[in-house]
Amino acid sequence: xxxxxxxxxxxxxxxxxxxxxxxxxxxxxxxxxxxxxxxxxxxxxxxxxxxxxxxxxxxxxxxxxxxxxxxxxxxxxxxxxxxxxxxxxxxxxxxxxxxxxxxxxxxxxxxxxxxxxx
Amino acid sequence: xxxxxxxxxxxxxxxxxxxxxxxxxxxxxxxxxxxxxxxxxxxxxxxxxxxxxxxxxxxxxxxxxxxxxxxxxxxxxxxxxxxxxxxxxxxxxxxxxxxxxxxxxxxxxxxxxxxx
Numbered sequence: 712x713x714x715x716x717x718x719x720x721x722x723x724x725x726x727x728x729x730x731x732x733x734x735x736x737x738x739x740x741x742x743x744x745x746x747x748x749x750x751x752x753x754x755x756x757x758x759x760x761x762x763x764x765x766x767x768x769x770x771x772x773x774x775x776x777x778x779x780x781x782x783x784x785x786x787x788x789x790x791x792x793x794x795x796x797x798x799x800x801x802x803x804x805x806x807x808x809x810x811x812x813x814x815x816x817x818x819x820x821x822x823x824x825x826x827x828x829x
Numbered sequence: 830x831x832x833x834x835x836x837x838x839x840x841x842x843x844x845x846x847x848x849x850x851x852x853x854x855x856x857x858x859x860x861x862x863x864x865x866x867x868x869x870x871x872x873x874x875x876x877x878x879x880x881x882x883x884x885x886x887x888x889x890x891x892x893x894x895x896x897x898x899x900x901x902x903x904x905x906x907x908x909x910x911x912x913x914x915x916x917x918x919x920x921x922x923x924x925x926x927x928x929x930x931x932x933x934x935x936x937x938x939x940x941x942x943x944x945x
Protein backbone atom coordinates (compact mmCIF):
# COMPACT_ATOMS: atom_id res chain seq x y z
CA UNK A 712 0.00 0.00 0.00
CA UNK A 713 1.12 3.51 -0.70
CA UNK A 714 -0.20 6.08 1.70
CA UNK A 715 0.59 8.92 4.04
CA UNK A 716 -0.61 8.96 7.64
CA UNK A 717 -0.80 12.04 9.78
CA UNK A 718 -2.07 10.64 13.05
CA UNK A 719 -2.49 14.01 14.72
CA UNK A 720 -5.77 15.50 13.58
CA UNK A 721 -5.48 18.65 15.67
CA UNK A 722 -2.79 20.18 17.85
CA UNK A 723 -3.15 23.22 20.04
CA UNK A 724 -0.16 25.01 21.57
CA UNK A 725 0.61 28.29 23.21
CA UNK A 726 2.80 30.78 21.42
CA UNK A 727 6.56 30.15 21.77
CA UNK A 728 6.10 26.45 22.39
CA UNK A 729 7.84 24.00 20.10
CA UNK A 730 5.58 21.62 18.21
CA UNK A 731 6.23 18.54 16.08
CA UNK A 732 3.88 17.33 13.39
CA UNK A 733 4.18 13.65 12.60
CA UNK A 734 4.12 12.05 9.18
CA UNK A 735 4.46 8.35 8.43
CA UNK A 736 4.42 7.03 4.89
CA UNK A 737 4.20 3.71 3.13
CA UNK A 738 5.57 2.90 -0.30
CA UNK A 739 7.28 0.08 -2.16
CA UNK A 740 9.10 2.50 -4.42
CA UNK A 741 12.79 3.01 -3.75
CA UNK A 742 12.74 6.45 -5.32
CA UNK A 743 10.25 8.94 -4.02
CA UNK A 744 9.91 12.44 -2.67
CA UNK A 745 8.25 13.74 0.45
CA UNK A 746 6.71 17.16 0.78
CA UNK A 747 5.14 19.39 3.36
CA UNK A 748 2.49 21.94 2.46
CA UNK A 749 0.87 24.60 4.61
CA UNK A 750 -2.75 25.67 4.25
CA UNK A 751 -3.45 28.84 6.26
CA UNK A 752 -7.01 29.91 7.09
CA UNK A 753 -7.16 31.83 3.82
CA UNK A 754 -7.22 28.45 2.05
CA UNK A 755 -4.32 28.45 -0.35
CA UNK A 756 -1.73 25.67 -0.31
CA UNK A 757 1.86 26.72 0.17
CA UNK A 758 4.82 24.49 -0.59
CA UNK A 759 7.27 24.28 2.32
CA UNK A 760 9.83 21.61 1.60
CA UNK A 761 10.67 18.51 -0.41
CA UNK A 762 13.04 15.70 0.47
CA UNK A 763 14.15 12.81 -1.74
CA UNK A 764 14.38 9.23 -0.57
CA UNK A 765 18.16 9.15 -0.88
CA UNK A 766 18.84 12.13 1.30
CA UNK A 767 18.25 11.56 5.00
CA UNK A 768 19.98 14.71 6.09
CA UNK A 769 17.78 16.82 8.31
CA UNK A 770 16.98 20.31 7.18
CA UNK A 771 16.47 23.55 9.04
CA UNK A 772 14.94 26.69 7.66
CA UNK A 773 14.54 29.40 10.25
CA UNK A 774 12.10 28.14 12.86
CA UNK A 775 11.20 25.11 10.73
CA UNK A 776 13.05 21.83 10.75
CA UNK A 777 12.41 18.45 9.21
CA UNK A 778 13.53 15.04 10.42
CA UNK A 779 13.52 12.33 7.74
CA UNK A 780 14.08 8.80 9.00
CA UNK A 781 13.87 6.08 6.40
CA UNK A 782 14.17 3.34 9.02
CA UNK A 783 10.83 4.36 10.52
CA UNK A 784 9.32 5.77 7.29
CA UNK A 785 8.78 9.09 8.95
CA UNK A 786 9.18 12.68 7.87
CA UNK A 787 8.35 14.84 10.87
CA UNK A 788 8.09 18.60 10.90
CA UNK A 789 9.03 20.73 13.90
CA UNK A 790 8.21 24.38 14.44
CA UNK A 791 10.38 26.01 17.07
CA UNK A 792 9.04 28.93 19.10
CA UNK A 793 5.65 28.77 17.42
CA UNK A 794 3.81 31.93 16.47
CA UNK A 795 0.14 32.69 15.93
CA UNK A 796 0.83 33.03 12.20
CA UNK A 797 1.84 29.37 12.14
CA UNK A 798 -1.80 28.43 12.71
CA UNK A 799 -2.78 26.39 9.67
CA UNK A 800 -3.45 22.92 8.37
CA UNK A 801 -0.23 21.16 7.46
CA UNK A 802 -0.16 18.39 4.89
CA UNK A 803 2.50 15.80 4.35
CA UNK A 804 2.62 14.32 0.85
CA UNK A 805 4.38 11.53 -0.99
CA UNK A 806 5.33 11.69 -4.67
CA UNK A 807 5.00 8.39 -6.45
CA UNK A 808 5.46 7.15 -9.98
CA UNK A 809 2.42 5.76 -11.73
CA UNK A 810 1.81 4.03 -15.01
CA UNK A 811 5.21 2.45 -15.37
CA UNK A 812 7.17 5.38 -14.07
CA UNK A 813 6.41 7.83 -16.83
CA UNK A 814 4.14 9.97 -14.72
CA UNK A 815 3.74 10.72 -11.08
CA UNK A 816 1.19 11.88 -8.58
CA UNK A 817 1.20 13.38 -5.12
CA UNK A 818 -0.58 11.48 -2.35
CA UNK A 819 -1.56 13.60 0.61
CA UNK A 820 -2.11 12.81 4.24
CA UNK A 821 -5.32 14.04 5.86
CA UNK A 822 -3.59 17.00 7.40
CA UNK A 823 -2.95 18.28 10.92
CA UNK A 824 -4.70 21.41 12.11
CA UNK A 825 -2.27 23.43 14.20
CA UNK A 826 -3.65 26.18 16.37
CA UNK A 827 -1.20 28.49 18.06
CA UNK A 828 -2.80 30.52 20.81
CA UNK A 829 -1.41 33.84 22.02
CA UNK B 830 3.49 35.72 -13.21
CA UNK B 831 0.00 35.16 -11.88
CA UNK B 832 0.77 31.50 -11.16
CA UNK B 833 -2.28 29.23 -11.11
CA UNK B 834 -5.59 31.02 -11.45
CA UNK B 835 -8.89 29.37 -10.63
CA UNK B 836 -12.35 30.72 -11.31
CA UNK B 837 -14.88 31.02 -9.81
CA UNK B 838 -13.93 31.22 -6.14
CA UNK B 839 -17.38 30.17 -4.96
CA UNK B 840 -20.36 28.54 -6.60
CA UNK B 841 -23.65 27.05 -5.54
CA UNK B 842 -25.25 24.52 -7.86
CA UNK B 843 -28.55 22.73 -7.80
CA UNK B 844 -28.58 18.96 -8.17
CA UNK B 845 -28.34 18.01 -11.82
CA UNK B 846 -26.86 21.28 -13.02
CA UNK B 847 -23.61 21.43 -14.94
CA UNK B 848 -20.66 23.73 -14.65
CA UNK B 849 -17.03 24.12 -15.59
CA UNK B 850 -14.31 25.07 -13.15
CA UNK B 851 -11.63 27.03 -14.91
CA UNK B 852 -7.91 26.71 -14.29
CA UNK B 853 -5.10 28.53 -16.03
CA UNK B 854 -1.37 28.72 -15.38
CA UNK B 855 1.19 31.04 -16.91
CA UNK B 856 4.35 29.23 -15.83
CA UNK B 857 4.60 26.98 -18.90
CA UNK B 858 4.17 23.93 -16.71
CA UNK B 859 3.65 20.58 -18.36
CA UNK B 860 1.76 18.86 -15.59
CA UNK B 861 -1.62 19.99 -14.32
CA UNK B 862 -3.88 18.44 -11.72
CA UNK B 863 -7.30 18.68 -10.18
CA UNK B 864 -7.73 17.78 -6.53
CA UNK B 865 -10.74 17.92 -4.27
CA UNK B 866 -10.48 18.59 -0.57
CA UNK B 867 -13.15 17.31 1.77
CA UNK B 868 -13.06 18.18 5.49
CA UNK B 869 -10.67 15.94 7.39
CA UNK B 870 -9.90 13.91 4.29
CA UNK B 871 -6.89 15.60 2.76
CA UNK B 872 -6.69 16.05 -0.98
CA UNK B 873 -7.79 13.47 -3.50
CA UNK B 874 -6.63 13.49 -7.12
CA UNK B 875 -9.48 13.72 -9.63
CA UNK B 876 -7.69 14.02 -12.98
CA UNK B 877 -4.30 15.01 -14.20
CA UNK B 878 -2.62 15.95 -17.46
CA UNK B 879 1.00 15.58 -18.51
CA UNK B 880 0.67 17.91 -21.46
CA UNK B 881 -1.69 19.38 -24.02
CA UNK B 882 -3.98 16.73 -25.41
CA UNK B 883 -3.16 14.17 -22.71
CA UNK B 884 -5.32 13.54 -19.66
CA UNK B 885 -5.74 10.65 -17.26
CA UNK B 886 -7.86 9.64 -14.31
CA UNK B 887 -6.79 10.03 -10.73
CA UNK B 888 -8.27 8.44 -7.63
CA UNK B 889 -11.80 9.90 -7.78
CA UNK B 890 -12.69 10.69 -11.42
CA UNK B 891 -16.35 9.66 -11.44
CA UNK B 892 -18.70 12.51 -12.19
CA UNK B 893 -16.02 14.70 -13.73
CA UNK B 894 -14.45 15.33 -17.11
CA UNK B 895 -11.42 17.30 -18.19
CA UNK B 896 -9.75 18.53 -21.33
CA UNK B 897 -6.35 20.01 -22.06
CA UNK B 898 -6.38 21.75 -25.41
CA UNK B 899 -3.56 24.13 -24.48
CA UNK B 900 -0.61 24.04 -22.10
CA UNK B 901 -2.11 26.88 -20.08
CA UNK B 902 -5.67 25.70 -19.46
CA UNK B 903 -7.12 22.68 -17.71
CA UNK B 904 -10.87 23.02 -17.11
CA UNK B 905 -12.82 20.58 -14.94
CA UNK B 906 -16.37 19.78 -15.99
CA UNK B 907 -19.20 18.57 -13.76
CA UNK B 908 -22.02 17.29 -15.94
CA UNK B 909 -24.73 16.36 -13.43
CA UNK B 910 -23.89 17.88 -10.08
CA UNK B 911 -24.58 15.78 -6.99
CA UNK B 912 -24.41 16.67 -3.28
CA UNK B 913 -21.38 14.34 -2.97
CA UNK B 914 -19.47 16.79 -5.15
CA UNK B 915 -19.72 19.51 -2.55
CA UNK B 916 -16.07 20.21 -1.85
CA UNK B 917 -13.20 22.60 -2.33
CA UNK B 918 -11.48 22.07 -5.65
CA UNK B 919 -7.83 22.84 -6.20
CA UNK B 920 -6.03 23.05 -9.48
CA UNK B 921 -2.27 22.64 -9.46
CA UNK B 922 0.60 22.57 -11.89
CA UNK B 923 4.22 21.49 -11.91
CA UNK B 924 7.15 21.62 -14.25
CA UNK B 925 8.52 18.39 -15.62
CA UNK B 926 12.26 18.72 -15.48
CA UNK B 927 14.54 15.75 -15.81
CA UNK B 928 13.03 14.20 -12.75
CA UNK B 929 9.39 15.10 -12.28
CA UNK B 930 9.13 13.42 -8.90
CA UNK B 931 10.80 16.36 -7.25
CA UNK B 932 8.70 19.09 -8.80
CA UNK B 933 6.59 20.80 -6.15
CA UNK B 934 3.02 21.52 -7.05
CA UNK B 935 1.90 25.11 -7.39
CA UNK B 936 -1.71 25.40 -6.31
CA UNK B 937 -4.47 27.80 -7.21
CA UNK B 938 -6.54 29.37 -4.45
CA UNK B 939 -9.36 26.90 -4.79
CA UNK B 940 -13.02 26.89 -5.77
CA UNK B 941 -15.57 26.24 -3.06
CA UNK B 942 -18.50 24.38 -4.59
CA UNK B 943 -21.78 23.59 -2.86
CA UNK B 944 -24.37 21.34 -4.48
CA UNK B 945 -27.85 21.46 -2.94
